Amino acid sequence: AQSVTQPDIHITVSEGASLELRCNYSYGATPYLFWYVQSPGQGLQLLLKYFSGDTLVQGIKGFEAEFKRSQSSFNLRKPSVHWSDAAEYFCAVGPLPGGSYIPTFGRGTSLIVHP
């Protein structure tokens, strides 16, 4: 069965510092990969997605992620974090068996930004 592991429950960074959130997946074929962000009291917002092609994917809000098949990873990066980036970040993999493009989510990483 497909699964996603986000090994860091919490990450703390200083504003202006660089950020990398880790994501490892288990999937039997070529996966579709996603990063979502969830701010308090809000729904999930898609940051970026990878389906095929260039393994370095650019997203919204200055985020990027790199698909590394050999490491089964899809880590999220940002060169300079802003205080407004504090939120919960979820990595997800799809599709489900049967072909429906429904993402399976990891447990999330909480990003704390210090001024």
Added chain:
Amino acid sequence: DAGVTQSPTHLIKTRGQQVTLRCSPKSGHDTVSWYQQALGQGPQFIFQYYEEEERQRGNFPDRFSGHQFPNYSSELNVNALLLGDSALYLCASSSRLGLPGNTIYFGEGSWLTVV
């Protein structure tokens, strides 16, 4: 353009009761998925509806049921509520079964507390 709207935003129920949550998809979307997000966890897929039929289901008991109406809106019903059903219930909408080129949009969720 309204996004995905869910109601109610918060509710409290007693063990053994039944609850109905509602979702209106984003304009132009015909597919609705439901997720359960327990505190500190990632969203877990419950089921997906397309053309008024349940198309795919996650690992949830039959106490969880749903419906999709001709206008594409959807309901999630949970019978015989357990304390463990306390969670944020997220609705997600997409077009045509969430094909790779189509972004899945999430609502802000309905917080259910079972006491």
